[in-house]
Amino acid sequence: MKFTEEHEWLREEGGEMVVGITIHAAAQLGDVVFVELPEEGITVSKDDEVVVIESVKAASDILAPVDGEITEVNAALADNPAMVNDDPQGEAWFFKMTVSDPSQLEEFMDEAGYQKFIA
Amino acid sequence: MTGSDTTPLHGLHLELGAKMIPFAGYDMPVQYRAGVMQEHLHTRAAAGLFDVSHMGQVRLSGPSWEAVAGAFETLVPMDVKGLADGRQRYGFFTSDAGGIEDDLMFARAGDDLMVVVNAACKAADIAHMRAGLPGEISVDALSDRALVALQGPRAQAVMAGLDARAAQMRFMDVAELEPGGLAVVASRSGYTGEDGYEISVPAAEAERLARLLLEHEDVMPVGLGARDSLRLEAGLCLYGHDIDATTDPVSAALTWAIQKVRRRGGDRAGGFPGADVIFERMDQGDGPRRVGLQPEGRAPMREGVQIFDSAEGGDPVGHVTSGGFGPTVGAPVAMGYVPHALSAPGTGLWGEVRGKRLPVNVTALPFVPANFKR
Numbered sequence: 273m274k275f276t277e278e279h280e281w282l283r284e285e286g287g288e289m290v291v292g293i294t295i296h297a298a299a300q301l302g303d304v305v306f307v308e309l310p311e312e313g314i315t316v317s318k319d320d321e322v323v324v325i326e327s328v329k330a331a332s333d334i335l336a337p338v339d340g341e342i343t344e345v346n347a348a349l350a351d352n353p354a355m356v357n358d359d360p361q362g363e364a365w366f367f368k369m370t371v372s373d374p375s376q377l378e379e380f381m382d383e384a385g386y387q388k389f390i391a
Numbered sequence: 392m393t394g395s396d397t398t399p400l401h402g403l404h405l406e407l408g409a410k411m412i413p414f415a416g417y418d419m420p421v422q423y424r425a426g427v428m429q430e431h432l433h434t435r436a437a438a439g440l441f442d443v444s445h446m447g448q449v450r451l452s453g454p455s456w457e458a459v460a461g462a463f464e465t466l467v468p469m470d471v472k473g474l475a476d477g478r479q480r481y482g483f484f485t486s487d488a489g490g491i492e493d494d495l496m497f498a499r500a501g502d503d504l505m506v507v508v509n510a511a512c513k514a515a516d517i518a519h520m521r522a523g524l525p526g527e528i529s530v531d532a533l534s535d536r537a538l539v540a541l542q543g544p545r546a547q548a549v550m551a552g553l554d555a556r557a558a559q560m561r562f563m564d565v566a567e568l569e570p571g572g573l574a575v576v577a578s579r580s581g582y583t584g585e586d587g588y589e590i591s592v593p594a595a596e597a598e599r600l601a602r603l604l605l606e607h608e609d610v611m612p613v614g615l616g617a618r619d620s621l622r623l624e625a626g627l628c629l630y631g632h633d634i635d636a637t638t639d640p641v642s643a644a645l646t647w648a649i650q651k652v653r654r655r656g657g658d659r660a661g662g663f664p665g666a667d668v669i670f671e672r673m674d675q676g677d678g679p680r681r682v683g684l685q686p687e688g689r690a691p692m693r694e695g696v697q698i699f700d701s702a703e704g705g706d707p708v709g710h711v712t713s714g715g716f717g718p719t720v721g722a723p724v725a726m727g728y729v730p731h732a733l734s735a736p737g738t739g740l741w742g743e744v745r746g747k748r749l750p751v752n753v754t755a756l757p758f759v760p761a762n763f764k765r
Contacts, residue, residue, distance in 0.1 A: 302422065302426055302427055302428075302616075303426055303427055303428035303718075305689070305691065305716040305723075306689045306690050306691060306716070306723075308690065308745075324745065326690065326691050326716070328427040328428055328431075328616065328620060328715060328716050328718070329421075329427060329616055329715065331691075331693070350689070353689070
């Protein structure tokens, strides 16, 4: 698993990247009550706002970590946004995407690096 | 605005793991470890303890109750003279333009009037009272006192366990109590829509009182986050958001707080700032109106969301002044202003969230029925 400075994680699965937010980020957001997911099939650029997470108090954006295409979104989050608090690095992934420029993955941290980053 | 001031409970907040934020010049707990959702639901199910010491406690005293109450009636459109000893009332200061300068609670304690005002307005309110009241009325800021609120259906049992007299108090009663031997002044009120008490205590004793209340298994510390969602579900205005100097009591749907005796035709009609403007608005009955707004979907409509009367095009007809997720309702809830003609419950409107128009319905307030002990 790789981690971004925006507190996202990326996990490779069948040539695509599965993207979610970290346990640390979920704890900071507090109780998540609404997740607005992107449309499947759209092309995104790194740092595009692709997901909006609404906690009880505020809305936060999740950015596309790399250039690519959104291939699948986690529809279960629409019905059960609290999953983001319960299992942010497992069941509560947000979307899957292709990676058009693999070199963009090089800057991301590994788990140990991320733990140091948030310490 | 900085968060440099602290309340007498600041150390306790940190010890309880509170997440602190700057609020009205104070460093205040927005939530504790349980989080906003749990704190909100616990308050509705049992009892929540809130530090509201940042609010201003002010004592007005003078040669007689008549003098004090009469003087205060020149600043507020409320029936002050008719207030019985040991009773409390909701009110607001008005401006010459008919706007709301701040909202407040006032209570009669013998010949004195005890006023609780919002933290962000307290310096201006004290100056306003000193300037507007005759010299024989002294205006004393009780800065050596803390204020905590115990709110929720278990509040009575908790307080009565510490002083049995607490159970005899009705909604809006004020009494001196001695929980755990501490001399406090408690009102049977709050700002969550729940039964409960607001307890004024000497600053030096505040932490002892808070710990005494928190010892009870039904009591959980609750921060400003849940206080906001609780008062929103209860349909109660937050000053600076739902009401301010640009909103008058008629558009704010607060005319219920203006007693008949102070209205046109009443024995002590008018005599407060902006009376003519406010009476005219009461007669006209048009203009914008504060309403409840219930979004149909799951997306919260927060403060600033523009309201439209059509799914596409046109200018906004209103806006959201408070909005978020209502944990007890289990759905997004909001309040805002819409034209009078669109203010009937059931009216279907649209709120624009991130560029998309989403359906929202005008709803009667409150979202959650009040649970006061009448």
